[in-house]
Amino acid sequence: MTRDVLPHLRESATFDRAVIHEIQRAAETGIYDIRGWGAKRRVPHFDDLLFLGASMSRYPLEGYREKCATNVVLGTRYAKKPIEISTPITIAGMSFGALSAQAKEALGRGASIVGTSTTTGDGGMTPEEREHSKILVYQYLPSRYGMNPDDLRKADAIEVVLGQGAKPGGGGMLLGQKITERVAKMRTLPVGVDQRSACRHPDWTGPDDLAIKIEELREITDWEKPIYVKIGATRTYYDVKLAVKAGADVVVLDGMQGGTAATQEVFIEHVGIPILAAIPQAVQALQEMNVHRNGVQLIVSGGIRTGADVAKALALGADAVAIGTAALIALGCNHPRWDAEYRKLGSAAGFYDDYHLGQDPAGISTQDPELAKRLDPVVGGRRIANYLRVLTMEAQIIARACGKSHLLNLEPEDLVALTVEAAAMARVPLAGTNWIPGES
Amino acid sequence: MMKFDLASHSVRELNQLLHEQARQLTEREWLVLNPGGAHSIACGIDQELSVTIDGHCGYYCAGMNKKAHVTIRGNAGVGVAENMMSGVVRVLGDASQSAGATAHGGLLVIEGNASARCGIAMKGIDIVVKGSVGHMSAFMGQAGRLVVCGDAGDALGDSLYEVRIYVRGKVRSLGADCIEKPMREEHLKELRELLARADVDADPRDFRRYGSARQLYNFKVDNAAAY
Numbered sequence: 001m002t003r004d005v006l007p008h009l010r011e012s013a014t015f016d017r018a019v020i021h022e023i024q025r026a027a028e029t030g031i032y033d034i035r036g037w038g039a040k041r042r043v044p045h046f047d048d049l050l051f052l053g054a055s056m057s058r059y060p061l062e063g064y065r066e067k068c069a070t071n072v073v074l075g076t077r078y079a080k081k082p083i084e085i086s087t088p089i090t091i092a093g094m095s096f097g098a099l100s101a102q103a104k105e106a107l108g109r110g111a112s113i114v115g116t117s118t119t120t121g122d123g124g125m126t127p128e129e130r131e132h133s134k135i136l137v138y139q140y141l142p143s144r145y146g147m148n149p150d151d152l153r154k155a156d157a158i159e160v161v162l163g164q165g166a167k168p169g170g171g172g173m174l175l176g177q178k179i180t181e182r183v184a185k186m187r188t189l190p191v192g193v194d195q196r197s198a199c200r201h202p203d204w205t206g207p208d209d210l211a212i213k214i215e216e217l218r219e220i221t222d223w224e225k226p227i228y229v230k231i232g233a234t235r236t237y238y239d240v241k242l243a244v245k246a247g248a249d250v251v252v253l254d255g256m257q258g259g260t261a262a263t264q265e266v267f268i269e270h271v272g273i274p275i276l277a278a279i280p281q282a283v284q285a286l287q288e289m290n291v292h293r294n295g296v297q298l299i300v301s302g303g304i305r306t307g308a309d310v311a312k313a314l315a316l317g318a319d320a321v322a323i324g325t326a327a328l329i330a331l332g333c334n335h336p337r338w339d340a341e342y343r344k345l346g347s348a349a350g351f352y353d354d355y356h357l358g359q360d361p362a363g364i365s366t367q368d369p370e371l372a373k374r375l376d377p378v379v380g381g382r383r384i385a386n387y388l389r390v391l392t393m394e395a396q397i398i399a400r401a402c403g404k405s406h407l408l409n410l411e412p413e414d415l416v417a418l419t420v421e422a423a424a425m426a427r428v429p430l431a432g433t434n435w436i437p438g439e440s
Numbered sequence: 441m442m443k444f445d446l447a448s449h450s451v452r453e454l455n456q457l458l459h460e461q462a463r464q465l466t467e468r469e470w471l472v473l474n475p476g477g478a479h480s481i482a483c484g485i486d487q488e489l490s491v492t493i494d495g496h497c498g499y500y501c502a503g504m505n506k507k508a509h510v511t512i513r514g515n516a517g518v519g520v521a522e523n524m525m526s527g528v529v530r531v532l533g534d535a536s537q538s539a540g541a542t543a544h545g546g547l548l549v550i551e552g553n554a555s556a557r558c559g560i561a562m563k564g565i566d567i568v569v570k571g572s573v574g575h576m577s578a579f580m581g582q583a584g585r586l587v588v589c590g591d592a593g594d595a596l597g598d599s600l601y602e603v604r605i606y607v608r609g610k611v612r613s614l615g616a617d618c619i620e621k622p623m624r625e626e627h628l629k630e631l632r633e634l635l636a637r638a639d640v641d642a643d644p645r646d647f648r649r650y651g652s653a654r655q656l657y658n659f660k661v662d663n664a665a666a667y
């Protein structure tokens with residue numbers, strides 16, 4: 001762009017305008033940049049994969065006449081009451097605190113309309129959320145804010161959170177503006193503090209302890225609930241093996257593109273690996289332990305946007321996906337109708353990521369009652385349901401084209417990669433070749 | 441009194457019976473024999489029961505307890521009474537790490553010593569330790585009171601929120617943002633009550649009080665070294 005205007009000016013690839021701005025900002029404020037959203041840099045992703053539709057050697061299914069099922073059962077390993085979701089797309093854990101009560105309710109309503117699950121977050125379970133969520137997963141985080149046995153028993157599943165893709169190795173963060181009286185009370189914190197929650201669990205360290213912790217949670221809930229273990233994608237192969245050994249029913253794997261409510265920019269962009277690289281590692285670990293598609297389910301997240309992303313994740317071996325950022329966008333986050341207000345905040349529709357400030361014009365990542373009122377939970381719920389249905393139908397279109405009567409019948413053999421990097425990470429051949437870098 | 445022998449029955453059977461008492465109370469007094477260091481004994485109770493465990497327990501004994509009085513005639517493993525909501529848990533021996541972690545309410549009495557991170561992330565529980573506590577005790581403690589009749593290890597009360605800490609012996613070192621505070625009449629009074637509730641014979645005037653300096657509550661560049 002600069003070249004068009006002033007052709008003699010040359011922008012540095014190393015010190016581009018964003019970098020220069022960040023150096024100036026750091027020098028002025030003396031503090032790192034905090035923001036929401038996930039990694040914004042380009043990394044190898046599902047876009048770098050393509051499906052091989054059916055033709056001569058495979059035959060496709062008819063769009064309207066032949067069924068392509070979408071239901072998935074989670075927690076079949078040890079839980080007395082596994083969960084059945086009617087589409088393999090779940091709503092990821094996002095805290096009340098980070099999000100308004102209305103936003104949480106809308107997510108619950110939307111998920112319930114289509115028969116899938118939603119998840120609490122780093123701030124406990126609100127009654128609104130429980131009431132409007134048919135299937136609610138209760139997160140068990142290092143902070144344990146609001147953790148209590150009654151809510152544990154009310155949950156349909158328990159998700160022990162070890163990490164998040166946006167910040168593997170980091171704890172939660174909620175700045176003072178969002179610690180209103182209700183949020184403070186639920187978290188047992190003084191109103192207005194900058195909350196920095198723990199990055200490690202307070203009463204266990206390491207996989208051997210985790211096994212004992214999981215057993216305690218099962219004991220407290222009489223072995224009824226599926227227990228998930230959520231990890232940020234880093235040393236995925238080993239972490240998944242250890243999670244399974246510790247007794248997880250479900251492994252939740254979140255890649256580096258995964259969203260967050262507030263994390264240091266340097267953390268979001270530089271720690272963790274893309275979900276594309278992590279899924280095959282997780283699947284390999286599960287296969288080697290004989291539990292892949294056989295007792296332990298894998299839910300993956302981090303940058304899921306379309307039915308194609310869903311289909312690709314399942315083809316690589318996931319049993320379901322979770323969505324965070326895309327669900328917020330479906331609710332109205334970054335909608336052009338708020339552009340003027342985003343600009344007043346120094347941002348613009350399509351770029352807004354200051355979830356931590358609590359001034360969201362769309363009323364989603366805020367605790368300001370006036371802003372939060374802008375989001376009608378019933379309307380929001382319908383938008384979420386619409387979006388989840390579109391994702392499901394899109395995934396079915398692809399699955400039928402590949403000749404599959406269930407979304408989970410998609411397989412790596414249906415995929416090729418567009419780039420050498422994606423081929424190596426996803427362990428599928430480069431398009432037009434038989435070449436899987438590192439394997440053949 | 442119901443006697444339950446863990447030498448011949450499982451922890452699962454015991455906990456199931458204890459949980460059923462929340463729906464239909466058939467027996468208030470329980471004696472658990474031969475615990476043998478098993479994990480998760482008597483966790484998740486939600487009833488006014490009196491449970492005595494005759495021996496040593498593993499991890500998370502009386503975890504998430506509500507209402508019950510649980511006595512351990514022995515030592516307790518990691519995370520005794522973790523996330524307790526109400527009731528009383530009494531350990532006659534020593535307790536391992538993270539005793540009373542994240543607990544919201546009730547009273548935890550440890551007649552021996554407690555190891556590291558006693559009261560970590562506590563959210564309203566009262567903990568009284570007759571002996572000493574290890575390092576990082578009350579780390580990130582949010583609410584409640586920790587009373588130590590012996591000494592405290594390194595980094596007591598690190599990153600503390602609103603927990604009040606009383607120590608009779610020596611404090612090896614204070615953690616970030618934890619300071620000594622004056623003992624006023626109201627503190628002597630609350631400490632006296634706590635000691636009485638815990639059935640510990642000690643003079644409140646021999647204790648010092650520690651709490652949060654509240655300097656880390658909101659991020660300030662000048663405090664960067666402490667973060």
Ligand SMILES: Cc1cc2nc3c(=O)[nH]c(=O)nc-3n(C[C@H](O)[C@H](O)[C@H](O)COP(=O)(O)O)c2cc1C
Nearest residue numbers: 092093094095121122258259260261302303324325
């Ligand atoms: C606003 C917001 C709040 C979040 N809060 C939590 C949380 O409390 N606990 C958690 O495990 N993950 C949290 N996450 C991460 C999500 O659970 C999920 O891993 C991530 O959003 C998935 O990636 P995606 O955003 O690209 O779909 C949060 C994400 C967002 C956007």
